Amino acid sequence: MLTIGSHHLDNNLILAPMAGITDLPFRKVCKQLGAGLSISEMVTSDQRLWQSRKSLHRLNHVGEIGLNAIQIAGTDPQMMAQAAQICSAEGAQIIDINMGCPAKKVCKKAAGSALLKDEALVANILETVVNAVSVPVTLKIRTGWCKDTRNALSIAKIAEQSGIAALTIHGRTRACRFKGCAEYDTIAEVVQRSNIPIIANGDINTPDKAQFVLDYTGADAIMVGRAAQGRPWIFSEIDYFLKTGVYQKPPMIGDIKKVIVQHLTELHNFYGEFLGVRIARKHFGWYLAHLPQGACYSSQFNSLQSVTEQNSYISSIFQNLDENERLAA
Numbered sequence: 001m002l003t004i005g006s007h008h009l010d011n012n013l014i015l016a017p018m019a020g021i022t023d024l025p026f027r028k029v030c031k032q033l034g035a036g037l038s039i040s041e042m043v044t045s046d047q048r049l050w051q052s053r054k055s056l057h058r059l060n061h062v063g064e065i066g067l068n069a070i071q072i073a074g075t076d077p078q079m080m081a082q083a084a085q086i087c088s089a090e091g092a093q094i095i096d097i098n099m100g101c102p103a104k105k106v107c108k109k110a111a112g113s114a115l116l117k118d119e120a121l122v123a124n125i126l127e128t129v130v131n132a133v134s135v136p137v138t139l140k141i142r143t144g145w146c147k148d149t150r151n152a153l154s155i156a157k158i159a160e161q162s163g164i165a166a167l168t169i170h171g172r173t174r175a176c177r178f179k180g181c182a183e184y185d186t187i188a189e190v191v192q193r194s195n196i197p198i199i200a201n202g203d204i205n206t207p208d209k210a211q212f213v214l215d216y217t218g219a220d221a222i223m224v225g226r227a228a229q230g231r232p233w234i235f236s237e238i239d240y241f242l243k244t245g246v247y248q249k250p251p252m253i254g255d256i257k258k259v260i261v262q263h264l265t266e267l268h269n270f271y272g273e274f275l276g277v278r279i280a281r282k283h284f285g286w287y288l289a290h291l292p293q294g295a296c297y298s299s300q301f302n303s304l305q306s307v308t309e310q311n312s313y314i315s316s317i318f319q320n321l322d323e324n325e326r327l328a329a
């Protein structure tokens with residue numbers, strides 16, 4: 001169990017913030033399937049952009065299951081503090097600060113992982129945001145900007161001194177982007193020398209990898225991102241394994257159908273038909289990767305233009321499958 005400020009989570013499994021993926025519908029599904037916490041997709045701290053369709057969706061947490069944690073990104077301490085204040089007034093129970101995003105668009109504005117190069121600014125942002133809100137503030141970083149400037153340890157010290165309630169570390173530098181394998185030595189070192197909860201992140205994609213990363217780093221919790229795409233039940237699989245030491249049986253095809261139908265219905269309702277149908281395509285494509293002969297269905301599904309067509313196509317796929325069969329392990 002992980003504690004963040006005054007919040008006690010049901011477990012130590014967290015869905016990673018992923019822009020364009022971990023929207024409200026996906027967060028709900030993951031939480032129902034065992035994620036103890038999810039962090040929303042990042043929103044810019046620049047409130048002048050909050051009326052855009054993208055920001056409005058990202059700021060919409062109506063009906064969030066469990067804790068409402070919003071991630072903000074930016075470089076100006078006062079702007080970040082104001083954004084945090086508004087989010088918490090609107091119901092955010094945790095504010096997460098993004099200093100891990102490697103995207104050029106974000107780093108060009110010296111935000112996201114680019115901030116790791118400027119420790120004085122990091123301290124200024126963290127202190128200003130922490131002092132501006134009464135809810136816990138958490139921070140998400142990479143291990144550093146590049147392999148020669150792996151400064152996670154000193155950022156962690158700054159975080160601790162600034163009153164950050166938990167720190168997530170993705171085991172790659174900004175220069176690594178998503179290449180190579182995540183390394184956990186830096187995370188382990190930070191855990192050893194920190195007095196705040198540390199959340200390990202990067203390439204955790206199976207229950208035993210989760211167990212390995214927890215053991216190897218000594219982290220208080222783990223965060224899972226890409227491995228949950230099309231497989232949100234990974235949280236209950238990991239939870240079960242961590243608690244019992246044995247693998248949970250794979251889900252039945254019928255259970256997966258229920259998850260998909262609920263997820264896509266939520267997407268259609270949340271975004272409306274035009275956008276919902278388009279966003280459903282990528283999620284359904286990820287689900288298909290786990291279903292028998294799933295790949296055969298993706299191009300036809302992607303050509304469908306309406307909610308009705310998508311729903312009836314999904315029903316027809318499952319008519320050809322045995323709903324009582326379990327997914328291959």
Ligand SMILES: Cc1cc2nc3c(=O)[nH]c(=O)nc-3n(C[C@H](O)[C@H](O)[C@H](O)COP(=O)(O)O)c2cc1C
Pocket residue numbers: 016017018019020021040041042071098099100101140170201202203204223224225226227
């Ligand atoms: C498509 C995509 C979008 C992401 N968006 C964010 C984001 O908005 N904020 C953030 O802190 N990290 C973001 N990340 C990084 C993830 O939170 C996570 O650190 C990274 O994917 C490594 O974890 P994983 O190996 O479990 O996927 C994103 C990653 C991906 C793949």
